[in-house]
Amino acid sequence: MNDMTMEAAQRAPESSDIVFTGHDDEFRDLLFKGAPLEIVTVGFYRFWLATKIRQHLWSHTILDGDAFAYLGTARELLIGFFFAMAILAPIYLASFLLGVEVEREKSFASLLIGVFFVAFWQFATYRARRYRLHRTAWRGLRFQMDGSGLSYALRAMGWELLTIISLGLALPWMQAALERYKMRHTYYGELRGDFVATGDNFFKHGWRLWVGAALTTTTFFAGPVLTGITKEAGWLLLMLPTLAATVFIYARYKALQWKWWLEGVCIGDVRATSTLERHALSGNYWTFTGLLFASVVAALTVALAIGLMPKIPGIILGVLIYLALIVQYSILWRTYFVQRVWRIVVNSLTIHNLHAAQEVAMRLDASPPTALGEGFADSLDVVGF
Amino acid sequence: MTAKFEAIYFDGLVNKKRRVTLVLGPTLDICEDGAVLSAWSYVDVRRIPAPPDVMRLRAIGAAQLAHLDIRDGDTQREIERHCPKLADDAALHADGSTLNIVGWSFAATVSIVGLVWFGVPFAADRLAPLVPVAWEKRLGDAAEGQVRELFDGKSCASPKGAAALAKLSQRLQDASGLRLPATIEAISSKTPNAFALPGGKVFILAGLLEKAQSQDEILGVLAHEFGHLQNRDHLRRVIADGGIAYLFGLLFGDVTGGGAIVFVGKTLLTAANSRETEAQADAFAAQTLARLGRPAKPMGELLLRVTGKEKDGFLTILHDHPLSEDRLAKLSAADKATAEPVLTADEWKALQKICD
Secondary structure (H helix, E strand, O other): OOHHHHHHHHHOOOEEEEEEOOOHHHHHHHHHHHHHHHHHOOOOOHHHHHHHHHHHHHHOEEEOOEEEEEOOOHHHHHHHHHHHHHHHHHHHHHHHHHHHHHHHHOOOHHHHHHHHHHHHHHHHHHHHHHHHHHOEEEOOEEEEEOOOHHHHHHHHHHHHHHHHHOOOOOHHHHHHHHHHHHHHOEEEOOEEEEEOOOHHHHHHHHHHHHHHHHHHHHHHHHHHHHHOOOHHHHHHHHHHHHHHHHHHHHHHHHHHHHHHHHHHEEEOOEEEEEOOOOOOOHHHHHHHHHHHHHHHHHHHHHHHHHHOOOHHHHHHHHHHHHHHHHHHHHHHHHHHHHHHHHHHHHHOEEEEOHHHHOOOEOOOOOOOOOOHHHHHHHHOOOOOO | OOOEEEEEEEOOOEOOOEEEEEEEOOOEEEEEOOEEEEEEOHHHEEEEOOOOOOEEEEEOOOOOOOEEEEOOHHHHHHHHHHOOOHHHOHHHHOOOOHHHHHHHHHHHHHHHHHHHHHHHHHHHHHHHHHOOHHHHHHHHHHHHHHHHHHHOOOEEOOHHHHHHHHHHHHHHHHHHOOOOOOEEEEEOOOOOOEEEEOOOEEEEEHHHHHHOOOHHHHHHHHHHHHHHHHOOHHHHHHHHHHHHHHHHHOOOOOOOOHHHHHHHHHHHHHHHHHHHHHHHHHHHHHHHHHHHOOOOHHHHHHHHHHHOOOOOOOOHHHOOOOOHHHHHHHHHHOOOOOOOOOOOHHHHHHHHOOOO
């Protein structure tokens, strides 16, 4: 063997399989039982359903022959939520009183207090991620996360402001910066994470999507004005094409974002490559849109029929249909935005240099996180899985 | 006699996957290449959730994530035979049965709805009088700024009209015995409406003056608004709304679209509450008008003219005012006209044209 091939052999990364072995049917059964239960329990079942969903996804994700384990419990989430509500109560009260004072100076200035809650939301999502990571294990070893939720929230707010000012152009660099912060504070045992993908790279592959989004928005809002047709008629005409363009752009964007993110993530020397194609998620999101559209049309048809019915049975039927719509939406959302994406994304992955994650020792963590962050996120209406 | 079985072992300290031999002697010995890595007491061994076909075991006292994975059926049966407390693991039962969750959720809902229905109005009634008038004024100032921006209307004050309004306001306040001084202001907006703000400000919109056929109609509406001021309805509303929003926030959370159910519940509740306060304000108005010796019925007539017929409307349960027909009937019953009108005919004309 000459030096050249030796070097090539050393450079060629050893690669390991990661597969998702969960069946769509199994996940469907989970939701068909869980989503109606959420209604019956006026929402309290959400903590149990979220936990079951995570257990399902984690335990069917198999890296090099061993599954990930989700160690969180629904009870932790419930307690986290109650603590969050207790802590938020005086904050809500203070923000109301402050709002009154600000209003006296300038009308509607209290809307600025919303900024505080956006920042708090960022803090909550950071802490929620920390909780989820800490409850994730592989081969009897936990993932962990340190860093400060406050520091993250400040960064996120700064970047968001920049992104708004730049009409979304700064988005790739915002995501790179925030992912860097998150990943550099992520650990698997003693192995520290990093994020090496760049905003430049994301922008290079995604700028067409930005142009597409800008064109779609401009057409929708400016089109009727320019062509002189009435606003209502114009929007009615443009509604379907706009929806189609939105789904198209969103699906491409998500596929690109996933691939970019996955290939940027590293834990120690362990890296990933993804074969995710640009259109990999398109079928998924189109199915979601189609099913949602069909159910809304069906509901509207029934609603029209209800108008012809006697009052009381009509109202009862209306309420039932409304509940059915919620259940259905919850099922569709969790299927097409969570499980299908998870399956497609995991199956596109190859992990490299996994030998660097052999015999990793436990990292001591002085304060294991509670589910308080998730509780905050939940009470601020953050939809997460 | 000891038997040997195969298993996979993770010690929970290092992520190394070890193929081990289990030796079922006095203790459960986990051995690799002849060396005992760990020895578990049979009473400490617990089964934890695992993929199908796999028996996953942990032991009390071992590292938190240390576990054994056993795939072989014979081995699984042997373990079941040896370990008496296999099924005692808290993690297996930590999340309770579905029936339990449903039951506790139902109890929680009953308690929350009970709090919202009885507790919140009670708390609002008790807390509102404790709020100092200065705070009430601050709240009113904040709302006033918003009102001015929203209605985008100018404040109207034609000299004669303003004089008439001042006279009307003075007579009303004298008769009603308000707990704080009120100021009435006319705004040039086409909407037929009038409303009071906490702290004593009352706005009457030009649209309502236009629709009025007699001064007694306007007098009644203003007396009704004074009723809201007297009863601290705004404060009670603010306190109740905050409490209700918080309590309902405990339900549903992120169930997609569940927020809408909460919204409907809230609307029904506040509508019911507000029907009550409106009726109280009507009663206050009727009382005040009786003291002035003026009829209460015209106010009811004006309301009916503004809202149109409501009786046969859909979803009357959602109305936040009592139905105009019912209010008219009640006010007519309280009708006691014994004195001359408050304003002269000329003054009334000037008031109607206050915005011109």
